[in-house]
Amino acid sequence: MTFFESLLALLFAAILLLQVSRRLSLPYPAMLAAAGVVLALIPGTPEIKLDPQTALALFIAPALVDAAYDFPVGAVRRLWRPLFALAVVAVLLTAGAVAWVGVAFAGLPLYAALALGAVVAPPDAAAATAVLANVNMPRRSVALLKGESLLNDAMALLLFSAAVAIQAHGGIDGAIGLQLGLAAPGGILLGIVLARLYALVARFVSNTLGGNLLEFVIAFGTWFVAAHLGLSPVLCLVAFAMTIARAAGTERGPRMRVHSFAVWDSVVFLLNVLAFLLMGLQARTIVGAMAPARLYDALGFAGLVIVVVIAVRLAWVLIYNRLSFRFASLRSGAKPASVRSGILVGWCGMRGLVTLATAFALPSGFPQRDLIVLTAFAVVLATLVLQGLTLGPLIRLLGLDGDDGLDRELDTIRGELAEVALATIGDRKGPVADYLRFGYRLALRTAQPGHSGAHEQKRRLSLDAIAGQRERLEALRNRGDVGADAYIVLQEELDFRELAIATEDERHIEES
Numbered sequence: 001m002t003f004f005e006s007l008l009a010l011l012f013a014a015i016l017l018l019q020v021s022r023r024l025s026l027p028y029p030a031m032l033a034a035a036g037v038v039l040a041l042i043p044g045t046p047e048i049k050l051d052p053q054t055a056l057a058l059f060i061a062p063a064l065v066d067a068a069y070d071f072p073v074g075a076v077r078r079l080w081r082p083l084f085a086l087a088v089v090a091v092l093l094t095a096g097a098v099a100w101v102g103v104a105f106a107g108l109p110l111y112a113a114l115a116l117g118a119v120v121a122p123p124d125a126a127a128a129t130a131v132l133a134n135v136n137m138p139r140r141s142v143a144l145l146k147g148e149s150l151l152n153d154a155m156a157l158l159l160f161s162a163a164v165a166i167q168a169h170g171g172i173d174g175a176i177g178l179q180l181g182l183a184a185p186g187g188i189l190l191g192i193v194l195a196r197l198y199a200l201v202a203r204f205v206s207n208t209l210g211g212n213l214l215e216f217v218i219a220f221g222t223w224f225v226a227a228h229l230g231l232s233p234v235l236c237l238v239a240f241a242m243t244i245a246r247a248a249g250t251e252r253g254p255r256m257r258v259h260s261f262a263v264w265d266s267v268v269f270l271l272n273v274l275a276f277l278l279m280g281l282q283a284r285t286i287v288g289a290m291a292p293a294r295l296y297d298a299l300g301f302a303g304l305v306i307v308v309v310i311a312v313r314l315a316w317v318l319i320y321n322r323l324s325f326r327f328a329s330l331r332s333g334a335k336p337a338s339v340r341s342g343i344l345v346g347w348c349g350m351r352g353l354v355t356l357a358t359a360f361a362l363p364s365g366f367p368q369r370d371l372i373v374l375t376a377f378a379v380v381l382a383t384l385v386l387q388g389l390t391l392g393p394l395i396r397l398l399g400l401d402g403d404d405g406l407d408r409e410l411d412t413i414r415g416e417l418a419e420v421a422l423a424t425i426g427d428r429k430g431p432v433a434d435y436l437r438f439g440y441r442l443a444l445r446t447a448q449p450g451h452s453g454a455h456e457q458k459r460r461l462s463l464d465a466i467a468g469q470r471e472r473l474e475a476l477r478n479r480g481d482v483g484a485d486a487y488i489v490l491q492e493e494l495d496f497r498e499l500a501i502a503t504e505d506e507r508h509i510e511e512s
Helices: 003-023 028-040 052-069 073-078 080-106 110-120 125-132 139-169 174-202 209-228 233-251 254-281 283-288 292-326 339-347 353-360 369-397 406-425 431-446 452-479 484-500
Strands: none
Touching: 003 028, 003 254, 028 254, 028 283, 028 369, 052 139, 052 209, 052 233, 052 254, 052 353, 073 080, 073 139, 073 233, 080 110, 080 139, 080 292, 110 139, 110 292, 110 353, 110 369, 139 174, 139 233, 139 339, 139 353, 174 209, 174 233, 209 233, 209 254, 254 283, 254 353, 254 369, 283 369, 292 339, 292 369, 339 369, 353 369, 406 431, 452 484
16 A cells, blocks of 8 residues: 555544544544554554654644644743643653653663653643543643643653753763753744744735645744754744734634634644554554563563653642642632642643654664653553543542533623623614614623523524524525525625524534
8 A cells, every 4th residue: 555545544544433432422542542553463554654853843833833822821921830830840750750760670871761751751732632622621720731731842852852962972061051951942032033923924925825824834844943943842832822822813814713723623633633543553663673572571661650650740730739729829829729620630641742752753772762662652552541531530520520610701701892892882873883782782681690591592593593594595596596606605604603603512523
């Protein structure tokens, strides 16, 4: 089979697995990774190898931009203490614990053990986003996990770069120390600068398909520019996406925004599906490179690392949870988190493509490279399957699957927006002004506490009216009384009106 034919076959298998995961209410990353392992063990299955640098850019860059775009700078400021505890302290503690295990139980040199710790320490942005999309969690916990997944890769990759540099140079000198020290602040500064430059160019391609292509070119280009300059590509992309997101709400037209969101949702989902499936397919390459006796010992060591990775994160999150309960400054002014929330956040440590790709990126002569790669693969598979599949039941067991407060927040803001609209219309006269004034007053009234029934009645009546309009439009098209171009425009108008009154769940396509 050619590469393209193999890719089509994999995508078809992934589509079938996605239907299974949706019907069983299981997170698809775990299903795809496990299925990839099974496929890899079947004789005749095509072997698709991943180039580490290309894989990181191809699969991680769009996921980072997509997640960072929706994570406001204000949330980082508000949650910086718990984010620091998760994205920096948790990564350092995990990397240190794994490094000690590597030295004590596998005889790894210190820098090689540190490289292993850096590889398996960070939960993955793509894995976290994909799994969290399928469960109903408290919104603060979701915000913390998404923010952590945006920032922890940078810390881990800096540790990884330091370990590889020590191995290559036989130690660390001033030049390497300076480069590592500038990687984080330099990446953030570069991301902000590139975002400003992109904003100047984007206005010339706004509302064009070329503008959508430019978004992806800039995302991948930003990653590669930062990597070639020795800066943190993760922090560069996060700073880039957050910077353009701050102005996009008012500067981008609605048509471009809706179209861009749809394109990014589809592309990121496709890349996630391929990434998790391809991760599983690497099993043959990893396992086949080891002698049976060494494979047995390596699997035992990998199992120990898996226990350490899960236990260290869970222990640190619970410790910080209790410290923040005692000291209000550690929780950024928010209400104290319960132990149940701490257990949930501690259990959300799914590793993904960053772990596997960085392990593959180790130089061929790196000490015990095969052991590190196998351990990284085992950690990815175990956390995706074990933690990913049990996350939903754990949420229900802890009683954290109730109301997340989104509806109340939506009602509050909708009421405020309706008040602004009424103030803008003022006392203008005429039937159009009266019509708009009545609509906004109704929106303001239905947004008040205790009037959810009126809002739902309005929504259902509107949906019934739109359904009747759709039937008439289809009848006109079948009789030939409306042309193809006019039909598409009118159908789109009805689609946007229906989406405007849809619930939050109805706006999302499943598995996205």
